[in-house]
Amino acid sequence: xxxxxxxxxxxxxxxxxxxxxxxxxxxxxxxxxxxxxxxxxxxxxxxxxxxxxxxxxxxxxxxxxxxxxxxxxxxxxxxxxxxxxxxxxxxxxxxxxxxxxxxxxxxxxxxxxxxxxxxxxxxxxxxxxxxxxxxxxxxxxxxxxxxxxxxxxxxxxxxxxxxxxxxxxxxxxxxxxxxxxxxxxxxxxxxxxxxxxxxxxxxxxxxxxxxxxxxxxxxxxxxxxxxxxxxxxxxxxxxxxxxxxxxxxxxxxxxxxxxxxxxxxxxxxxxxxxxxxxxxxxxxxxxxxxxxxxxxxxxxxxxxxxxxxxxxxxxxxxxxxxxxxxxxxxxxxxxxxxxxxx
Amino acid sequence: xxxxxxxxxxxxxxxxxxxxxxxxxxxxxxxxxxxxxxxxxxxxxxxxxxxxxxxxxxxxxxxxxxxxxxxxxxxxxxxxxxxxxxxxxxxxxxxxxxxxxxxxxxxxxxxxxxxxxxxxxxxxxxxxxxxxxxxxxxxxxxxxxxxxxxxxxxxxxxxxxxxxxxxxxxxxxxxxxxxxxxxxxxxxxxxxxxxxxxxxxxxxxxxxxxxxxxxxxxxxxxxxxxxxxxxxxxxxxxxxxxxxxxxxxxxxxxxxxxxxxxxxxxxxxxxxxxxxxxxxxxxxxxxx
Numbered sequence: 236x237x238x239x240x241x242x243x244x245x246x247x248x249x250x251x252x253x254x255x256x257x258x259x260x261x262x263x264x265x266x267x268x269x270x271x272x273x274x275x276x277x278x279x280x281x282x283x284x285x286x287x288x289x290x291x292x293x294x295x296x297x298x299x300x301x302x303x304x305x306x307x308x309x310x311x312x313x314x315x316x317x318x319x320x321x322x323x324x325x326x327x328x329x330x331x332x333x334x335x336x337x338x339x340x341x342x343x344x345x346x347x348x349x350x351x352x353x354x355x356x357x358x359x360x361x362x363x364x365x366x367x368x369x370x371x372x373x374x375x376x377x378x379x380x381x382x383x384x385x386x387x388x389x390x391x392x393x394x395x396x397x398x399x400x401x402x403x404x405x406x407x408x409x410x411x412x413x414x415x416x417x418x419x420x421x422x423x424x425x426x427x428x429x430x431x432x433x434x435x436x437x438x439x440x441x442x443x444x445x446x447x448x449x450x451x452x453x454x455x456x457x458x459x460x461x462x463x464x465x466x467x468x469x470x471x472x473x474x475x476x477x478x479x480x481x482x483x484x485x486x487x488x489x490x491x492x493x494x495x496x497x498x499x500x501x502x503x504x505x506x507x508x509x510x511x512x513x514x515x516x517x518x519x520x521x522x523x524x525x526x527x528x529x530x531x532x533x534x535x536x537x538x539x540x541x542x543x544x545x546x547x548x549x550x551x552x553x554x555x556x557x558x559x560x561x562x563x564x565x566x567x568x569x570x571x572x573x574x575x576x577x
Numbered sequence: 578x579x580x581x582x583x584x585x586x587x588x589x590x591x592x593x594x595x596x597x598x599x600x601x602x603x604x605x606x607x608x609x610x611x612x613x614x615x616x617x618x619x620x621x622x623x624x625x626x627x628x629x630x631x632x633x634x635x636x637x638x639x640x641x642x643x644x645x646x647x648x649x650x651x652x653x654x655x656x657x658x659x660x661x662x663x664x665x666x667x668x669x670x671x672x673x674x675x676x677x678x679x680x681x682x683x684x685x686x687x688x689x690x691x692x693x694x695x696x697x698x699x700x701x702x703x704x705x706x707x708x709x710x711x712x713x714x715x716x717x718x719x720x721x722x723x724x725x726x727x728x729x730x731x732x733x734x735x736x737x738x739x740x741x742x743x744x745x746x747x748x749x750x751x752x753x754x755x756x757x758x759x760x761x762x763x764x765x766x767x768x769x770x771x772x773x774x775x776x777x778x779x780x781x782x783x784x785x786x787x788x789x790x791x792x793x794x795x796x797x798x799x800x801x802x803x804x805x806x807x808x809x810x811x812x813x814x815x816x817x818x819x820x821x822x823x824x825x826x827x828x829x830x831x832x833x834x835x836x837x838x839x840x841x842x843x844x845x846x847x848x849x850x851x852x853x854x855x856x857x858x859x860x861x862x863x864x865x
Contacts, residue, residue, distance in 0.1 A: 303678075350858065354858065357674065358674060358677075358678070359617070359674070359677050359678075359681075360857065362681065363617075363808065363812055363853075363857065364854060364857050366805075366808070367808075367809065367812070367850045367853040367854050367857070368850070368854065370805055370846075370850055371846075371847050371850035371851065371854075374843055374846045374847050374850065375843075375847060377843065378841070378842075378843025378844070378846070378847070379843075491801075492801065496685065496689070499682070503682070532693075532696065532697045533693070533697070534693070535689060535690075535692060535693025535696065536690055536693035536694050536697070537693075538689060538690075538693070539686050539687065539688070539689030539690025539691070539692070539693055540686070540690050541686075542682070542685070542686030542689060542690075543664065543683055543686035543687060543690065546679065546682040546683055546686060547667050547679075547683065550679075
């Protein structure tokens with residue numbers, strides 16, 4: 236609706252103003268929605284933003300290069316654990332070690348993609364490979380008690396701005412929200428740039444026909460590795476922020492059922508290969524999940540049924556679906572306009 | 578001293594084989610469905626868990642263990658038939674890679690749904706006691722549960738072997754596995770064979786779950802864990818190879834038991850995943 240309206244009324248190009256508009260609206264969320272004492276709502280909103288960022292990262296590697304990462308949870312965890320543990324070991328603030336975690340996860344993502352591309356893995360093979368990695372990593376988090384603290388984990392709260400909190404009385408959730416939003420915004424800007432760059436073009440070529448892409452000189456392995464690194468790097472940055480929200484780093488936060496299942500649903504429901512799909516999907520899924528809370532024990536059952544339904548009938552995603560409907564309507568209007576003129 | 582450690586080794590080996598046979602059954606459940614229909618059934622572990630819960634419930638009513646087990650397997654087989662006729666019909670409409678992805682997502686949704694139902698009905702985990710006494714062979718003690726598991730699973734494997742090698746239906750199934758177009762030309766309906774195999778895999782999963790509960794606790798919480806174990810066995814065995822799945826189950830069972838005994842339980846779990854990853858890297862063409 237907004238799409239059609241904007242293009243019709245202002246004559247503005249939706250494509251160019253959509254990103255600043257959406258980010259601007261998101262920046263208004265804390266003053267409008269966050270309330271003192273209502274940390275429950277603000278936590279959910281931050282969580283949705285975190286999952287939107289994860290889904291955008293998965294969108295790059297899975298949506299654009301067909302490499303299905305089923306270890307987003309493990310990567311998030313590696314990012315969080317590395318940041319927390321290295322900060323502790325070096326005696327510095329987690330701010331300083333944030334990049335170490337992200338770089339490590341980036342390298343892991345790149346390595347997995349390199350091996351998979353070299354051995355010419357199909358999408359299903361990468362899915363199984365990363366699924367096995369996911370469970371091995373969680374098993375390690377739980378088992379290596381001396382390093383990770385086992386299932387009780389570590390307390391984590393280093394990514395705040397205490398001076399801001401105390402000096403101006405700003406709630407920690409407000410600060411965290413803007414941190415996550417900064418990362419989400421940066422990811423969005425990067426994604427928008429990526430799609431229009433040579434990389435985006437190469438990704439499309441590889442996804443449509445790998446052999447043909449190779450034959451015209453696209454270095455398939457290199458681009459796949461780049462996509463893997465980028466996505467894993469972003470996921471590695473999200474990890475510590477996610478841990479900051481929860482207040483601790485424990486294996487249970489990063490399990491397949493907790494992260495990967497949700498991220499996949501968000502991406503597919505929102506719409507793969509779209510900019511706003513992950514955001515819309517994350518909002519929708521967190522909202523549905525919350526709405527189901529009143530159903531108590533039936534929550535999982537309904538969620539599972541919903542999953543099946545969405546995958547069977549809504550695979551193209553909400554954003555492409557809405558886009559198509561609006562475009563159809565828009566064209567109808569256009570036709571009426573030309574008919575009147577004549 | 579030497580003989581004591583040898584005895585211990587033998588005992589560990591028997592434990593490993595016992596665990597391996599159950600793993601082999603689980604892996605087989607994944608393998609036959611993926612090989613025949615291209616659907617990676619991620620809800621298989623929940624089928625196993627449901628079988629255990631039903632068997633426990635029935636045991637309270639019938640107070641006969643064999644009867645309860647048989648009825649539980651029949652019930653889960655019925656569930657498999659319902660799933661095949663409803664959900665999988667939608668999945669089989671798509672082709673190739675899309676079908677594989679859709680299969681993963683739909684069975685993942687199904688696993689979540691069934692898991693939720695199971696938690697509502699019976700949230701805790703159970704183990705069945707077999708009532709077979711332990712025996713001592715050459716100084717090595719063999720648990721009654723091990724004897725029961727080995728006997729039942731070997732009988733099941735023999736039955737499956739006979740089915741796939743000797744019966745018309747079994748051969749027809751393997752024809753579809755090898756060459757779908759050829760099978761159609763011979764008048765075999767791939768869809769019917771897929772239903773048959775999915776139902777078969779559901780009953781295998783049910784038996785595997787019940788055998789697993791002879792030595793471990795099984796319930797809603799263990800469902801997905803069993804799926805992952807099944808997946809690993811199936812991958813190491815080459816995903817579409819029936820013999821491979823059985824061999825992989827045995828090897829992994831032995832690896833897990835010995836690593837667990839000599840190194841530590843969590844290393845054993847990681848070793849299983851490492852084995853799966855190595856198998857993937859060494860023989861990817863068999864899996865795809």
